[in-house]
Amino acid sequence: MKSxxxxxxxxxxxxxxxxxxxxxxxxxxxxxxxxxxxxADGSVLNVTLADNDLKLVVANSPKAKAEGxxxxxxxxxxxMIFFFPELETLSFWMxxxxxxxxxxxxxEDRVVGIEKNVPAPxxxxxxxxxxxxxxxxxxxxxxxxxxxxxxxxxxxPGSILQIxxxxxx
Numbered sequence: 001m002k003s004x005x006x007x008x009x010x011x012x013x014x015x016x017x018x019x020x021x022x023x024x025x026x027x028x029x030x031x032x033x034x035x036x037x038x039x040a041d042g043s044v045l046n047v048t049l050a051d052n053d054l055k056l057v058v059a060n061s062p063k064a065k066a067e068g069x070x071x072x073x074x075x076x077x078x079x080m081i082f083f084f085p086e087l088e089t090l091s092f093w094m095x096x097x098x099x100x101x102x103x104x105x106x107x108e109d110r111v112v113g114i115e116k117n118v119p120a121p122x123x124x125x126x127x128x129x130x131x132x133x134x135x136x137x138x139x140x141x142x143x144x145x146x147x148x149x150x151x152x153x154x155x156x157p158g159s160i161l162q163i164x165x166x167x168x169x
Contacts, residue, residue: 044077049104049143050111050159056081056143069144070096079145087138093130094121100147104155105139111159112137117147 039045041064045056055077059065065082069075079101084090087107094101097120105113113135121130141161149155 039083045081046164047081048160048162048164050153050155052153052155054078054145058083068092069101071098073098075099075101075144075146079143079149082142082144084140084142087140089134090139090142091132091134092142092144093132094118095127095130097121101144102147102150102155103133104143104145104150105135105137106141106143106161107137107139109141109161111155111157111161112139113157114150114155116150 039058039060041058041061043058045058047054047056057076057080059068059080059082068082069080090105092103100117100119103115103118104111115133115135118133143161145153
C-alpha cells in the first residue's frame with residue numbers, strides 16, 4: 001500500500017511540475033523580450049531572421065521610433081528594428097522617407113505580417129495624404145529592410161527572429 005501511495009504521489013507531483021517547467025521556459029523567453037526594451041537607440045543588433053544573419057539598427061525611444069528611417073538617404077546596416085512593450089496594433093507610415101522599404105511585423109519573435117515594396121511618398125505629399133500600413137495581427141517588433149529584401153531572404157509569415165547580441169558587447 002505504501003509503495004502504491006508513493007507511486008501516485010510521484011505521478012501527481014510530476015504532473016504539477018510539468019507546467020512549472022513550461023512556465024520557466026516561457027519566462028526565459030519573456031526575459032529576452034524584456035531585455036530588448038533596454039537596447040540603446042542607434043546600437044546595432046546581430047539577429048537571425050528566417051535563417052539570415054542581419055545587422056539591424058535599434059529604434060527604441062519614442063523619438064527614435066517616430067523618426068525611424070525618415071530623412072535618411074539610404075538604409076543603415078541591413079535595416080532598422082523597433083521594439084514595443086506589448087503586442088498591439090501597430091501602424092507605420094512613410095513620412096519624410098527617401099526610398100522604398102519592406103515592413104516586417106513580428107509578434108513574440110514570429111513574423112505575422114509583411115508589407116513589401118512600400119514606396120517613398122512623392123515630394124510635397126501632405127501628412128494627411130500619407131498611407132498607413134498595419135498587419136492583420138498584433139505585433140511587438142517591426143523590422144524595416146530595403147525594398148525586395150523580404151523576398152530575397154525568403155522571409156514569410158511564421159519566420160523566426162532570434163536576437164544574437166548587440167555589437168560591442
